Amino acid sequence: MMLTGFIFLLFLTDGVLPENNCSYQDVLNHLQLTKTNELYSMTRPVKNYKRPTRVSLEVLLYAILDVVEKDQKFIPYVWTVMRWHNEYISWDPNQFCGIDNVSLPAEVLWIPDITIEEMTEKDKAPPSPYLTINDKGDVEVQNDQVLVSTCRMHIYKFPFDIQNCNLSFKSIIHTAKDIRLQPSDNSTEATEWSRDVMRTQYEWLFLNMTVTTNNASDLISQDIIIYTITMKRRSLLYIINFLVPVLFFLCLDLASFLISDSGGEKLSFKVTVLLAVTVLQLILNEILPASSNRIPLIAVYCIGIFALMLLSLLETILVMHLIEKDSQASQDNKADNGRSKDCNKRSKANFHNSHQEGNEWTQCGCIYDVCETPSELLPVTKEGNSRKVIEEYHALEKLSDELREMQKTLSLLLSNTKEVAKPGYWTRVAKKVNKVFFIFYLTVVSLFLIIIFFKWNTG
Numbered sequence: 001m002m003l004t005g006f007i008f009l010l011f012l013t014d015g016v017l018p019e020n021n022c023s024y025q026d027v028l029n030h031l032q033l034t035k036t037n038e039l040y041s042m043t044r045p046v047k048n049y050k051r052p053t054r055v056s057l058e059v060l061l062y063a064i065l066d067v068v069e070k071d072q073k074f075i076p077y078v079w080t081v082m083r084w085h086n087e088y089i090s091w092d093p094n095q096f097c098g099i100d101n102v103s104l105p106a107e108v109l110w111i112p113d114i115t116i117e118e119m120t121e122k123d124k125a126p127p128s129p130y131l132t133i134n135d136k137g138d139v140e141v142q143n144d145q146v147l148v149s150t151c152r153m154h155i156y157k158f159p160f161d162i163q164n165c166n167l168s169f170k171s172i173i174h175t176a177k178d179i180r181l182q183p184s185d186n187s188t189e190a191t192e193w194s195r196d197v198m199r200t201q202y203e204w205l206f207l208n209m210t211v212t213t214n215n216a217s218d219l220i221s222q223d224i225i226i227y228t229i230t231m232k233r234r235s236l237l238y239i240i241n242f243l244v245p246v247l248f249f250l251c252l253d254l255a256s257f258l259i260s261d262s263g264g265e266k267l268s269f270k271v272t273v274l275l276a277v278t279v280l281q282l283i284l285n286e287i288l289p290a291s292s293n294r295i296p297l298i299a300v301y302c303i304g305i306f307a308l309m310l311l312s313l314l315e316t317i318l319v320m321h322l323i324e325k326d327s328q329a330s331q332d333n334k335a336d337n338g339r340s341k342d343c344n345k346r347s348k349a350n351f352h353n354s355h356q357e358g359n360e361w362t363q364c365g366c367i368y369d370v371c372e373t374p375s376e377l378l379p380v381t382k383e384g385n386s387r388k389v390i391e392e393y394h395a396l397e398k399l400s401d402e403l404r405e406m407q408k409t410l411s412l413l414l415s416n417t418k419e420v421a422k423p424g425y426w427t428r429v430a431k432k433v434n435k436v437f438f439i440f441y442l443t444v445v446s447l448f449l450i451i452i453f454f455k456w457n458t459g
Contacts, residue, residue: 022097030091033108040109044178045086052177055112056083056184057169059227061194061209064201065146067153067163067231069287073120074151074165076229079197082141083184084112089137101134109139112179117168117224118149156294159238160456162207167227176216181223187211190227204231243298246280246305249273250445253309257438261319261430270313277306301452308445315437319430326426 021030033040044053063077086109093100106129123145131141151165171179185193191208198206210228252273259266281302288296 021095022099024099024102027091027096027099027102028104030096031089033089033104035105035108039088040086041107043110044174045088045110047087050177052180053084053112054180054182055114056182057081057114057225058083058184059167059169059190059209060197061206061229062144062197063199064204064206064229064231066202067151067204069153069155069158072150072153074118074149074163074229075147076149076165076167077144077146078167080143080145081184082112082114084139086110086133086137086139089133089139091135093135099135101132103130103132105129106131106141109133111141113172113174114169114181115172116147116149117170118151118166119147120150121148123147155288155296157456158288158296158298159233159235159242162230162232163204165229165231167229168224169227170222170224174222175220176223177219179223181213181225183211183213183225185211201231203234203237205234206231242280242284243301246277246302247449249277250305250309253312254442254445256312256316257434261316261323261434264320267313267316267320270309270316274306274309274313277302277309281306297452297455304448304452308441308448312437312441315433315441319434322426322430322433326424326430 028034035041046053058081060079061076062079064075065077066075067073068075106127109131111131125144125146128141128143131139133139147167149165149167151163153161153163155161169181171181187208187210190211194209195206207230210230212226212228214224214226216223253270256266256269256273259269284298284302288299
């Protein structure tokens with residue numbers, strides 16, 4: 001009878017035996033896994049609450065999208081994979097045509113509340129809508145996340161700096177008695193896999209990823225897994241666009257010593273170069289953070305070069321002042337010599353007239369460029385006493401000799417005081433100052449650059 005029924009069944013199915021329990025829905029029906037079943041979605045999936053749920057975490061760095069030094073932000077694109085065990089899920093794949101895993105909506109099952117401590121903005125990428133379960137009860141969730149996280153930047157060696165940014169994963173409310181976190185990969189594996197999937201690194205070069213586990217010391221604390229991403233800045237563009245131009249401006253300032261100090265071209269040139277360095281400093285201010293524990297070397301580099309160029313500008317002003325002072329002294333000497341010669345000529349003419357005319361005497365004495373001529377002449381009448389006239393004449397002649405001696409003494413003193421300011425003196429002083437300062441300036445610039453570049457390499 002049974003054989004007859006089996007033959008009849010084969011006849012109805014054209015010789016093909018129908019397959020039962022070969023769909024995913026059959027597995028879900030077997031598990032009674034629905035959106036309304038609170039057994040799977042409401043509580044932590046353990047049959048004994050004293051048993052913690054062990055969550056395995058895997059993180060891969062897919063891209064370094066941006067690093068904002070000004071705001072101390074790190075924006076990576078990461079892949080995260082979480083795995084844990086659900087004690088209410090299990091089935092025999094042999095009973096369901098070999099089905100050993102099923103994908104279903106993420107809201108159907110309980111998911112660990114794992115967050116990132118450093119994240120400052122909500123993830124802009126939508127979470128994965130599905131998760132995967134297998135026949136042993138293991139649940140896996142994969143997510144792609146664009147993280148906007150805070151990262152303390154160490155910019156002392158900018159633009160030759162190396163930054164370390166952390167991503168710390170932990171539970172929001174569950175303690176170690178409920179959830180125990182553990183990484184599924186070590187530092188070497190995380191680094192190698194991240195390099196394999198890396199697509200873009202912006203201006204940064206990915207070096208490695210270090211995985212650190214901070215296990216809770218008691219049940220009321222939380223486990224934390226820290227992924228430290230180490231990256232190095234690509235400094236070539238900063239060298240070309242910033243460091244080299246500032247160095248070129250310094251070379252132009254050194255070359256300006258070849259410009260003549262007699263005109264104002266040298267001063268204008270130095271001021272222009274100084275303003276150009278100021279513009280680059282403003283650009284640098286837009287890049288670096290507003291505060292830092294240590295002054296960045298690039299700021300010391302710019303401020304030092306600015307100070308050296310300012311010192312060079314002040315030296316140029318001093319040299320030009322000395323040359324102008326010498327030029328003014330030369331003009332004054334020419335004017336003094338002209339007035340002195342004119343006064344001597346008038347004095348000789350008046351003295352010669354005093355011998356020819358007995359009724360008139362004029363004496364001109366030049367002391368410190370002042371020529372005094374008496375306004376009243378001594379009247380001598382031909383009818384007066386000749387002896388009295390001769391005595392007065394001799395007295396006046398004696399007085400004239402004394403005035404000449406006094407004039408010689410004052411002229412000697414005046415020549416001694418003006419000997420220091422003789423024509424060309426200040427020009428020679430300016431040339432010596434310029435030469436000494438150039439040697440000093442070149443030495444200081446060389447030492448400064450050597451120290452800065454040494455600090456950049458070793459600091």
